[in-house]
Amino acid sequence: MxxxxxxxxxxxxxxxxxxxxxxxxxxxxxxxxxxxxxxxxxxxxxxxxxxxxxxxxxxxxxxxxxxxxxxxxxxxxxxxxxxxxxxxxxxxxxxxxxxxxxxxxxxxxxxxxxxxxxxxxxxxxxxxxxxxxxxxxxxxxxxxxxxxxxxxxxxxxxxxxxxxxxxxxxxxxxxxxxxxFCDAGLEGVISKRADGRYIGSRSGGWLKTKCIKRQEFVVVGWTPSDKSRSFRSLILGIHDGGELRYAGKVGTGFNTDELFKLIGLMRPLAQDKPTVKAPRAEVRGAHWIKPRLVAEIAYTEMTNEGTLRHPSYLGLREDKKPEAVVLETEAPIGTIAEPAVSSVKVSNRERVIFPESSITKGQLADYYAAVAPVMLPWVGSRPISLVRCPQGRAKKCFFQKHDAGSFGETVKHVGILEKDGHEEPYLYIDTADGLLTCVQMGTIEFHGWGARIEDVEKADRLVFDLDPDEGLDFEAVRKAAFHFREILQQIGLETFPMVTGGKGIHVIAPLVPKAEWPEVKDFAHRLAQAVAQSDPDNFTAALPKAQRKGRIFVDYLRNQRGATAVMPYGVRARPEAPVAAPITWKEMETIDKPSHFHIGDAKELVKRAASKALIGWGRADQVLPDL
CATH class of the missing domain: 3.30.470.30 (DNA ligase/mRNA capping enzyme)
Known part of the structure; x- marks a missing residue:
């Protein structure tokens, strides 16, 4: 055997x-x-x-x-x-x-x-x-x-x-x-560092080598059969560079039951316009569908045109979402760095990024390299927005969430549908090389969606940003955070606090990704309003700044599709380079300010994270409750 x-x-x-x-x-x-x-x-x-x-x-x-x-x-x-x-x-x-x-x-x-x-x-x-x-x-x-x-x-x-x-x-x-294994018709080998720790991301410590090529593709349509009531072949797409492109057709690997099951799933997804651009001769008579189904396909190779040679259908993947289906290519073994260690060369290391404290680009890069093992489980495989300050934080800074390929291969793209139906390439990273490439391109801050690329429509956390009005001291924020903790505990949600490196505190409830964004946003909005109504002297959920005077604004707007929040262990583009960091509720009792940690605390932050004393490590076994 x-x-x-x-x-x-x-x-x-x-x-x-x-x-x-x-x-x-x-x-x-x-x-x-x-x-x-x-x-x-x-x-x-x-x-x-x-x-x-x-x-x-x-x-x-x-x-x-x-x-x-x-x-x-x-x-x-x-x-x-x-x-x-x-x-x-x-x-x-x-x-x-x-x-x-x-x-x-x-x-x-x-x-x-x-x-x-x-x-x-x-x-x-x-x-x-x-x-x-x-x-x-x-x-x-x-x-x-x-x-x-x-x-x-x-x-x-x-x-x-x-x-x-x-x-x-x-x-x-x-x-x-x-x-x-290949001689026996098996799939391949997984190789793992014998001394490696478990890192919840694609760290380079686990490698896979396949006997045959296979991966997931998005089903974007079908061609009709002249011999039956089902179909001749499935039309396939793949996200490449953040765009869904044509990847060929597959017409083998189906039994009769699967043929009729698939046609039953595809008909309700029908749409008139082509889902991808494809050679007209290859998709003549095509029936196009919304890109909602994911199929596992085996094939011998991919042609220079980017289509599959000798594909065979293996089955649908219900555990994979279309947005997460990206082109997977073999990396030369010599280019794989040690786990969570970046091989990215950072230029202009002496450039001062934080003028108030003379902190340089090289020091910023060294910080992110040090915290990569504990930051990647949070920021990895999640649509992100970057705050880029190529000339330093005191000069022009800007947000960036899309890219046409200027970051290179280590910063990846996931295609996400916008409200008008077209697809945009959102950035994501899953390796230390990706993290450091962003820094090399002038990034200081990393902000992430409340969902992972495996299913961008379902939230894996609730984030309430307690934002104090000018003049309120940190003690008011501390009391508000504990008050919020008690409210969420009463409805069955365990939370952890995060100092943001800014003015306020994030109270975060990890979720099993089950509820979709409209439900999540409605829950967060109603909870914020209820808190403000129960204690109007101290809290407000009003959006106009004029109505926040002397109170803490319960920012619930991070709990909606496309909204982002600063990522744990991310540096802020503020004086002295403060860092966002999750803490325990016990620490919340005595911590002095939201900017308590800074980039000089990399070793301490990694050591703290290694203790895993926080509920925030992973998503708790909890779902959105009823209000």
Whole structure:
């Protein structure tokens, strides 16, 4: 069998004793992602695992059972009930396990198509391949080396379980392993730094090498068949440079049931105008649809024109949103930097950016390089707006959220539909190189949407910016923050505060991305109005500045589609280079001002973040309540 290529894990030396009282299940947190490369990395610093063909899942175990979350934080516990039920019986107080939901055949091969079939009618055949352990019994493990996390994971998984399986690995010999997997018809190899910590972004610490080319594409239309009532081929699109472009057609890989299922899904999405520009001869008679469906496609190569050669349909991806479907290309292995370390060369390092304190561009870049491991889980894979001050903060500064490609390949684009129906390329980053490229281009501040690119229509946080009127001291802001905390606790939302580096405080409630923007905005607006009406001497939700005199403005407008808020660990374009930083409510009792931290505190900020003492690390297991 193909799995024999992996060394067998030694038997467990001891079994865990029965756990004490259960703890609350850990909240979801952003998952670590792998970078596609052209060859397997060499050396004993890398361990290699089988690349599975399924759905990425985080399984949270604790008091009350277990939950299963997709890579974007959606709760799919009902779809993976068998996995959830078995995970609930693990002898742990609490755990957060990273892995893949798969359907395996007798030769150890996983099949995405088989998984889709099982989700429809045979969920008992779905297994969970566990490959990482993020927390155990209330202890955060993400700062431990991977090999230690995997050892702890192996000990908590039951012996002989058919449903919860441990992902074996080998150290070194990755290229040989890839050849054996490819010969056996498997998907490829995932290579991971053996000593790497878990970083909830695409850090360079995990790499993937594929046997065959495959990725997601957006279904933008279909061509009719002259032999049946369904269709001949699907017309595909891909986001490239922030624009949805034509990527070819796929006409194989469908069975009869899938043909009729797809036509039933596509007809309600019909639109008259072409969704992408395509050669007229290739799409003659096309039926165009709104870009709402995502399909997994296997292919041999992409032509110089950017279309697929020998594509084959594998299935729909309900866990991926069209906005997040971008062109994935193989990076040469030699260009991949160490995890969360940037290889970007910063020019003009001596240029003074903050004239009041003579802080230079080089010092700003060094700060962002230092905090990249703790900042990327917040800012990564999220539409962002940049505050660029190429000549320094005292000169002309401007916001930028779109780009035509001047930032290069490390700063990426996600196409997002505007109100008038056209698509604009919004910026996002997911690596330290992307972060430092923005700094090289004169960026000081990073502001992000309240949603990730996996689903830009669903909020993953509530942000209330408590903005004091001129003349109010910080003590008034502190009291307001605690008041807001109590109100949100009463309706079931746990929060954390963030000093903004400006005048006020953000009170932030992480959310499972379930509610869409109209509902989120309405909730935030009504809550702000209710607070202002209950205490009109201290709070206002009025937009005109003339009506805010002597009070704190509850800024709820960050909770709407397209609105942004300053990102944690982002520097502000203000005197002395203050930094936005999440803090605990205990720290909120004594902290002196919103600009408490500055770029000289990089080491302290990284050390604080490593303790994970904040609810804000990841999205809490909470949804928008009713008011």
């Amino acid at each position: 193909a799995r024999a290529a992996l060394k067998k894990t030694p038997a467990k030396p001891v079994m865990r004793s029965a756990p004490a009282r259960k703890l609350a299940p850990p909240p979801f947190q952003p998952v670590q992602l792998a970078t596609l490369v052209d060859t397997v990395p060499t050396g004993s610093n890398w361990l290699h695992e089988m690349k599975y063909d399924g759905y990425r899942l985080l399984v949270a175990v604790g008091d009350g059972g277990a939950r299963a979350y997709t890579r974007s934080g959606l709760d799919w516990s009902d779809r993976f009930g068998g996995i959830v039920d078995e995970a609930s019986s693990l002898e742990v107080r609490a755990a957060l396990i990273d892995g893949e939901a798969v359907v395996m055949d007798e030769n150890g091969r996983s099949s995405f198509q088989a998984l889709q079939g099982a989700l429809k009618g045979a969920p008992a055949t779905i297994d969970f391949i566990a490959f990482d352990l993020l927390s155990l019994d209330g202890e955060d493990l993400t700062n431990l080396p991977l090999v230690e996390r995997k050892q702890k994971l192996r000990y908590i998984l039951p012996e002989g379980s058919a449903r919860l399986r441990y992902s074996d690995h080998i150290v070194g010999n990755g290229e040989q392993l890839l050849h054996s």
